[in-house]
Amino acid sequence: xxxxxxxxxxxxxxxxxxxxxxxxxxxxxxxxxxxxxxxxxxxxxxxxxxxxxxxxxxxxxxxxxxxxxxxxxxxxxxxxxxxxxxxxxxxxxxxxxxxxxxxxxxxxxxxxxxxxxxxxxxxxxxxxxxxxxxxxxxxxxxxxxxxxxxxxxxxxxxxxxxxxxxxxxxxxxxxxxxxxxxxxxxxxxxxxxxxxxxxxxxxxxxxxxxxxxxxxxxxxxxxxx
Numbered sequence: 001x002x003x004x005x006x007x008x009x010x011x012x013x014x015x016x017x018x019x020x021x022x023x024x025x026x027x028x029x030x031x032x033x034x035x036x037x038x039x040x041x042x043x044x045x046x047x048x049x050x051x052x053x054x055x056x057x058x059x060x061x062x063x064x065x066x067x068x069x070x071x072x073x074x075x076x077x078x079x080x081x082x083x084x085x086x087x088x089x090x091x092x093x094x095x096x097x098x099x100x101x102x103x104x105x106x107x108x109x110x111x112x113x114x115x116x117x118x119x120x121x122x123x124x125x126x127x128x129x130x131x132x133x134x135x136x137x138x139x140x141x142x143x144x145x146x147x148x149x150x151x152x153x154x155x156x157x158x159x160x161x162x163x164x165x166x167x168x169x170x171x172x173x174x175x176x177x178x179x180x181x182x183x184x185x186x187x188x189x190x191x192x193x194x195x196x197x198x199x200x201x202x203x204x205x206x207x208x209x210x211x212x213x214x215x216x217x218x219x220x221x222x223x224x225x
Contacts, residue, residue: 027059028052028223029100031147034107035070037154038063042205044154045105047212048219052103055224062087062097071111072135079142098146103223105215106143106153106184109136113156113171114201117164125167133174140182150222151184152215157193159201185222187214 030052032038032045049061064085067074083094098104112132116125143151155175158168172190179186192210193203203211 026057028057028102029059029097030061031097031101031104032061032063032066033075033104034066035111036066036068037107037110037202038105039066039068040202040208042208043203044208044212044215047209048103048105048215051212051216051219052223057224059102060088060100062092064092065094065097069111070108071115072108072132072139075108076135076139076142079139079146095146098143101147102149103219104143104147104149104151106151108139108153109171109175110156113167114160117160117167125164126170129167129171133171133178136175137178140178140184144182150219151182152187152218153179153184154187154189154211157190157196159193159196185218187211187218189214 030045030049032043032048037043038045045061045063049058052058053061062085064087065078065083078094079098084091085094086092109132112135113129116128116132120128153175155172156168158164168190172188176186178184189203189207189211192207192214196203196207
């Protein structure tokens, strides 16, 4: 009978331990990264932050690594240099933030694309875009080296000239391929941004809300299912 008692206690201990593990990390460390799209006041990151907070699940929100005019190579450098920022009263290193993050939203690459299409013809742009994609893959590989959790990235949209549509389609197709390799969720914002012009390339508050709603579906499925 003694072995039955020992077996019973072992089962009880195992169940308690499993319950402990499943409830241990209830809070969400949310890291919002990228260029000015992730930085503008009223951005989708703030909507997501408030949503997670409303569910009582927000551990920390960090957005200070985002920079205006940020390019892919800037981001690569910041990870390699382990850039530090001051956020919520603490100094935070980028690598450590990526390791701790339960959710990362990402906007990067648009500045690389717009730089080239405003200074060259569509034909001349493709070779440059391929280099951007090489940089982008290096970046995603670096991010995945440190972050093993959910990453949601917005794709690219053309608010410049219609004859550049094919370039943006090309970049988005390649981005989808990379996303599949590195297990990243892509939010297609092309239709949301369709009516924007080059003079107003950043989303307005209504468009940010629409982007948030698209991201929220992914977050609910990945974090709160």
